[in-house]
Every structure is written in structure tokens, then in C-alpha cells.
Amino acid sequence: MDNTRLQLWNWRQQVALDLGTATIRIAAGRGAVFERSSCLGEREGLRGGVIVDQTMVVQLLKPLLDRTRLFGIVKPCVLACAPSDVNRIERARLTQAVLDAGAASVYVIPEPLAAAVGAGLDVSSSYAQVVVDIGAGVTDCALIRMSRIQATAAVRIGCSQLQQDAARPQFARERVAGLLEGFLHNLSPEIGCEAIENGICLTGGGALIPGLPAFLEARTGITVTPAATPCYCVVEGARAILPVVVMLNLWNE
Structure with a gap:
């Protein structure tokens, strides 16, 4: 990994994401945890801990991730959490939704960890x-x-x-x-x-x-x-893990 690439990633905001069935929680850097409902009225974005309405989840996530862009331009790096029994399709849906909502990259770890x-x-x-x-x-x-x-x-x-x-x-x-x-x-x-x-x-x-x-x-x-x-264990744990995950993935690329 060259120094230019490392410097670029150092500019990106690192964001922990707990995409829950009822509540979405994100934490950027050392800032406060931001929360919003995972539902719009009676419409569900997630069920059983996984995305069932990808378009709606993107709509919910975008304003949250936009707030984490440095200078309003540089997209964040996101560590998202998923249930341990998530299947390949559910995992791919999660990754794509976060990318569509404005992330530069997405890493996924098990929620219980x-x-x-x-x-x-x-x-x-x-x-x-x-x-x-x-x-x-x-x-x-x-x-x-x-x-x-x-x-x-x-x-x-x-x-x-x-x-x-x-x-x-x-x-x-x-x-x-x-x-x-x-x-x-x-x-x-x-x-x-x-x-x-x-x-x-x-x-x-x-x-x-x-x-x-x-x-x-x-x-x-x-x-x-x-x-x-x-209620904050998943997002705070992801925030603590995030720097290690990002660095390991950068060195392995």
C-alpha cells in the first residue's frame, strides 16, 4: 500500500453503523451517536435484522451519511453490523444499500462481536x-x-x-x-x-x-x-473495532 493511498484513507471519516430492525444508529469518530427510526410510518425497512426494502433503507441512511462527509465532499468508510446467520444475499443487500447511501467502502462484521x-x-x-x-x-x-x-x-x-x-x-x-x-x-x-x-x-x-x-x-x-x-453496545463496539478493520483491509489490498 503506497503512502498516497494511506493519506487518502486518513482523510475519510470512519463511521460505525448499527442497522437495526427498529432503530438505525451511527457513530462517526468520537462524536455523538445519531439515531433514527428504521421505519417510515408503517413501512418497514428491515425485518428480522436484515433489509427487506433496500430503496427505503438508502433513503433513511443517506442524510445520516451525508452528515459525516468531510467538507461535505469526502465519502466515509463504513463498518456495518449484521446478524451472525445473515446469508450471502442479505449481506450483499446490506453492502449495496450502504454504498448507495453514500459510503466510499463498506465492511461487515457480526453483530454479537x-x-x-x-x-x-x-x-x-x-x-x-x-x-x-x-x-x-x-x-x-x-x-x-x-x-x-x-x-x-x-x-x-x-x-x-x-x-x-x-x-x-x-x-x-x-x-x-x-x-x-x-x-x-x-x-x-x-x-x-x-x-x-x-x-x-x-x-x-x-x-x-x-x-x-x-x-x-x-x-x-x-x-x-x-x-x-x-442498546448502544453494537454501535459503540463497531466504533472501537473500525480502525483495526480498516487498516487490516487496506494492507491486504
């Missing part, structure tokens, strides 16, 4: 860390060790369904608890012991649902601790 970093977990540890990120439309479990995701499990159920328990008693809670129980059951005995000792970190809007952390703790027998600012 960003959530773990944003929650303050030591993801570089050789000791297993478990994070459960419950967003508006998806629940994502991940085991992280030595800065890598070692195992994941996700279900396209989130806060929206969990808050409708009055209409469908316990249905969504039993699905989320079942996902987590199955995920933990599939871990090796050694890793399982580490998970039990470290406990489970709960992030996303689900961490704010009254009684849910205690419910998951009772079902799994493992301590469940909500993050301090659960």
Missing part, C-alpha cells in the same frame, strides 16, 4: 465469553475467544415479539430460551465450564425488558448480566 466489545468484554481473552444480543427483530448468541467468534446461534425473534407476550403467552420467551439452551448444550464441556464461570452478557433492547434476564438465568442456571448501556 460488536456487542461484546461495546459491552466491555475482554474478547481477546483465551477464556470463553458468551454474549446474547437481543435486538428488535433478532436474537444472536455467540461464544467469543481470542478475538474470534467460535460458535453462534440466531433466531429471527427479538424485542418486538418478546413484548407481545400478553397476546401469545411465553411463546417468544420460550423460543429465545430454547435457542440459548441449545447453544450452551452444544458447547464442549471445557468451554461450557468457562461460560458458566464467566456468565452471560445480555445486550440489545431485550436486556431492558423487565424480568427477561432473570427468566433466562432461571432457564440456563447461568448468571445473566445486562450490559450498562445495552
Whole structure:
């Protein structure tokens, strides 16, 4: 990589993007987190944590990314987050939407990794860390060790369904608890012991649902601790990771 290219990238604003089912959050540099709804009236841009209306998402993202252009001209570099079970088409749709909204380049990382970093977990540890990120439309479990995701499990159920328990008693809670129980059951005995000792970190809007952390703790027998600012873990984690991702990709090009 030549110095001219490196200097050009140093001019670009680096933007972390949490493109959620209910809320879009972006963070540029050390600035404040900007938020807006992922919906226009009753029209949904995302469902289950992935884009279902690409044109609408571009429309929502463009004014946010325009604010991050240096001198109103230089397009930003964006690190976006996606559910761990995202497929190739969903990932491509996300990348293209962000580019169409005004990004110079887009990198995509798994949401639970960003959530773990944003929650303050030591993801570089050789000791297993478990994070459960419950967003508006998806629940994502991940085991992280030595800065890598070692195992994941996700279900396209989130806060929206969990808050409708009055209409469908316990249905969504039993699905989320079942996902987590199955995920933990599939871990090796050694890793399982580490998970039990470290406990489970709960992030996303689900961490704010009254009684849910205690419910998951009772079902799994493992301590469940909500993050301090659960709704901002993904975007803040992405902000922390972004400089490393950009530099690694530049050197590998």
C-alpha cells in the first residue's frame, strides 16, 4: 500500500453503523451517536435484522451519511453490523444499500462481536465469553475467544415479539430460551465450564425488558448480566473495532 493511498484513507471519516430492525444508529469518530427510526410510518425497512426494502433503507441512511462527509465532499468508510446467520444475499443487500447511501467502502462484521466489545468484554481473552444480543427483530448468541467468534446461534425473534407476550403467552420467551439452551448444550464441556464461570452478557433492547434476564438465568442456571448501556453496545463496539478493520483491509489490498 503506497503512502498516497494511506493519506487518502486518513482523510475519510470512519463511521460505525448499527442497522437495526427498529432503530438505525451511527457513530462517526468520537462524536455523538445519531439515531433514527428504521421505519417510515408503517413501512418497514428491515425485518428480522436484515433489509427487506433496500430503496427505503438508502433513503433513511443517506442524510445520516451525508452528515459525516468531510467538507461535505469526502465519502466515509463504513463498518456495518449484521446478524451472525445473515446469508450471502442479505449481506450483499446490506453492502449495496450502504454504498448507495453514500459510503466510499463498506465492511461487515457480526453483530454479537460488536456487542461484546461495546459491552466491555475482554474478547481477546483465551477464556470463553458468551454474549446474547437481543435486538428488535433478532436474537444472536455467540461464544467469543481470542478475538474470534467460535460458535453462534440466531433466531429471527427479538424485542418486538418478546413484548407481545400478553397476546401469545411465553411463546417468544420460550423460543429465545430454547435457542440459548441449545447453544450452551452444544458447547464442549471445557468451554461450557468457562461460560458458566464467566456468565452471560445480555445486550440489545431485550436486556431492558423487565424480568427477561432473570427468566433466562432461571432457564440456563447461568448468571445473566445486562450490559450498562445495552442498546448502544453494537454501535459503540463497531466504533472501537473500525480502525483495526480498516487498516487490516487496506494492507491486504
